[in-house]
Amino acid sequence: MANTSGKRVRSISYAKYGYLFILPFFVIYIVFQIYPLFNTFYLSTQSNGSTQTEFVGMDNFKALMIGENATISHGDNAGNKGGRAWRAANGDFKRVMGNTIMLWVGNFIPQILISLVLAAWFTNSLLKIKGKSVYKILMYLPNIITAASSAALFVMLFSGTEFGAINNLLLKWGWIHDPIPFVTGVSQSRVMIMIIQTWMWYGNTTIMLMSGIMGINGSFFEAASIDGATMTQQFFRITLPLLRPILLYTVVTSMIGGLQMFDMPYLYKNGTQITKHVETVAVYIYNHFHSAISPNYGYSAAASVLLFILTAILGAFAFAMNRDKDQKHLKRKKQNKLL
Amino acid sequence: MSVSMSKEKAKIGSLRAKDIIITAIIVIICVVSILPLYVLIVNSTRAGQDITSNGVSLIPGLNLFKNIGTLQDWTSTGKVEYNALTGYVNSGIIALSTTFLTVLFSGMTAYGIVVYDFKLKNAAYTFILAVMMIPVQVTSVGFYQFMAKIGLTDSYIPLILPAIAAPAIVFFMRQSMKSTFPLEIVEAARIDGCGEYRTFFTIAIPMMKPAFAVQAIFAFVSNWNNYYMPSMILISRNKSQMTLPMMVNTILSNDKLADFGAKYAAIMLSIVPVVIVYLIFSKFIVEGVALGGVKE
Numbered sequence: 001m002a003n004t005s006g007k008r009v010r011s012i013s014y015a016k017y018g019y020l021f022i023l024p025f026f027v028i029y030i031v032f033q034i035y036p037l038f039n040t041f042y043l044s045t046q047s048n049g050s051t052q053t054e055f056v057g058m059d060n061f062k063a064l065m066i067g068e069n070a071t072i073s074h075g076d077n078a079g080n081k082g083g084r085a086w087r088a089a090n091g092d093f094k095r096v097m098g099n100t101i102m103l104w105v106g107n108f109i110p111q112i113l114i115s116l117v118l119a120a121w122f123t124n125s126l127l128k129i130k131g132k133s134v135y136k137i138l139m140y141l142p143n144i145i146t147a148a149s150s151a152a153l154f155v156m157l158f159s160g161t162e163f164g165a166i167n168n169l170l171l172k173w174g175w176i177h178d179p180i181p182f183v184t185g186v187s188q189s190r191v192m193i194m195i196i197q198t199w200m201w202y203g204n205t206t207i208m209l210m211s212g213i214m215g216i217n218g219s220f221f222e223a224a225s226i227d228g229a230t231m232t233q234q235f236f237r238i239t240l241p242l243l244r245p246i247l248l249y250t251v252v253t254s255m256i257g258g259l260q261m262f263d264m265p266y267l268y269k270n271g272t273q274i275t276k277h278v279e280t281v282a283v284y285i286y287n288h289f290h291s292a293i294s295p296n297y298g299y300s301a302a303a304s305v306l307l308f309i310l311t312a313i314l315g316a317f318a319f320a321m322n323r324d325k326d327q328k329h330l331k332r333k334k335q336n337k338l339l
Numbered sequence: 340m341s342v343s344m345s346k347e348k349a350k351i352g353s354l355r356a357k358d359i360i361i362t363a364i365i366v367i368i369c370v371v372s373i374l375p376l377y378v379l380i381v382n383s384t385r386a387g388q389d390i391t392s393n394g395v396s397l398i399p400g401l402n403l404f405k406n407i408g409t410l411q412d413w414t415s416t417g418k419v420e421y422n423a424l425t426g427y428v429n430s431g432i433i434a435l436s437t438t439f440l441t442v443l444f445s446g447m448t449a450y451g452i453v454v455y456d457f458k459l460k461n462a463a464y465t466f467i468l469a470v471m472m473i474p475v476q477v478t479s480v481g482f483y484q485f486m487a488k489i490g491l492t493d494s495y496i497p498l499i500l501p502a503i504a505a506p507a508i509v510f511f512m513r514q515s516m517k518s519t520f521p522l523e524i525v526e527a528a529r530i531d532g533c534g535e536y537r538t539f540f541t542i543a544i545p546m547m548k549p550a551f552a553v554q555a556i557f558a559f560v561s562n563w564n565n566y567y568m569p570s571m572i573l574i575s576r577n578k579s580q581m582t583l584p585m586m587v588n589t590i591l592s593n594d595k596l597a598d599f600g601a602k603y604a605a606i607m608l609s610i611v612p613v614v615i616v617y618l619i620f621s622k623f624i625v626e627g628v629a630l631g632g633v634k635e
Contacts, residue, residue: 019457129365
């Protein structure tokens with residue numbers, strides 16, 4: 001009897017509620033994300049320098065990828081108002097993509113190396129490290145601090161005059177004779193941004209890799225240490241090979257994050273100084289559309305479309321891996337139930 | 340016997356030495372991590388002229404309130420657009436309302452997908468997974484132009500309302516609901532005559548509190564810290580509307596202001612709230628990161 005009543009309850013269709021619960025998400029997502037996405041595609045075929053745009057076909061992509069020799073006339077000088085002069089995009093995408101890749105590689109390599117070593121140490125049962133949770137909290141701290149504040153702090157500390165804190169110190173110690181332009185110099189500012197990014201993200205990566213290592217079956221390590229494997233051997237023979245899927249996932253998600261790198265390259269500068277040598281794709285997009293009077297919607301949108309394609313390719317990898325994880329999880333659950 | 344004993348001892352001894360060396364390296368890394376923040380706090384308490392003559396010091400000074408006073412003078416005479424209190428209020432309004440909307444509606448969406456069976460259920464979830472990775476920069480040109488067209492720049496609406504749709508948070512909430520929320524409870528509630536919405540608000544939310552809390556903390560911190568969206572939408576830079584990160588940024592743009600103590604104090608005031616929130620919730624946050632609960 002109880003069974004049939006249960007069945008009767010279930011046979012009433014609750015599907016309606018499913019739709020009602022997910023409705024707000026989809027309405028808002030379509031209005032604020034999907035429509036803007038298509039709008040971006042549309043704008044990538046439009047002209048630059050004014051809020052009134054006209055169709056230019058694939059010109060923006062050509063200009064971004066190859067460069068343009070012909071000067072496109074753009075009416076009066078309205079484009080020069082507000083300090084954001086309209087200009088041709090002479091193969092700009094190659095430059096900003098190059099900057100993005102350089103800054104990403106330069107922060108990811110030290111970051112993953114530090115994080116791997118730290119994660120291996122933290123999870124090694126042979127090591128007795130006291131206060132692990134405190135270290136983890138301290139290592140993650142730089143990630144939580146407002147990027148704008150971190151940027152301002154580093155600009156203050158590394159300012160290129162003799163009054164900048166670090167230059168002041170180095171001069172006093174007699175290590176240098178002239179202040180180093182840590183903020184305005186081409187290679188100096190690039191290296192600084194790589195260091196700041198590493199500082200911000202290594203704690204996050206360490207914690208993620210730690211949970212990955214802890215997911216590895218502990219008996220492997222036990223067996224290895226009984227057989228007399230050293231810590232280094234265990235790291236290279238067990239941890240690294242078994243961590244490969246997680247490492248790959250970390251690389252891909254970090255690459256997607258790297259393609260979006262905005263805060264530090266945009267904010268690590270003196271006031272309104274223009275910093276072309278650290279201009280990433282995201283900064284380029286922002287600099288071009290962000291003008292009330294003469295936005296270059298076309299270039300900005302075309303760069304966005306290119307960024308979208310790159311992210312979609314990388315995202316497909318991450319998506320497949322997520323799916324995999326999900327399915328493996330389900331399989332494991334089913335197996336557990338069967339057992 | 341004795342040989343093997345001494346061997347064992349040596350092994351233990353070498354392990355101890357290793358422990359000490361590795362712990363020392365970890366401590367050094369931690370110190371390097373927080374050193375910039377320590378110098379920031381120290382410099383915000385030092386007199387401006389002391390900082391210009393000696394940039395780095397580990398000993399705090401006594402000028403914190405004087406520096407904050409200088410900062411207030413700059414604000415009232417219009418030399419900087421920094422006003423910590425206005426910044427706290429503005430960033431607070433945006434961060435609290437986005438957090439509330441994100442957590443509530445992501446919870447609802449995840450609940451809808453987990454609890455109910457409907458035709459488009461799998462399609463909806465696949466869609467959420469697929470769009471999770473789309474970076475905000477990709478849509479921002481279209482978003483900004485759209486907002487400019489309908490006159491919503493310099494408004495908080497485009498900063499707050501989109502928080503209702505947060506694919507990544509729906510994803511993580513669905514994961515944790517799948518593993519910790521028993522569907523039998525929904526059935527039992529139905530038999531007892533409890534409506535579907537009531538079940539969600541009075542049974543599911545209280546049961547899912549830990550998952551909601553972790554997501555809420557992350558949502559709050561990332562919205563509080565967000566520079567990109569507010570600086571994109573609040574294009575007129577009205578003093579009364581600016582968020583804290585935007586204000587901090589203006590500190591650097593006026594290089595005629597020579598009092599470094601006051602500048603450091605401005606930066607210090609901007610990070611105090613997040614650091615306090617972090618230290619209170621650090622355990623949750625570190626656990627949340629370990630679960631892969633953050634993605635930025």
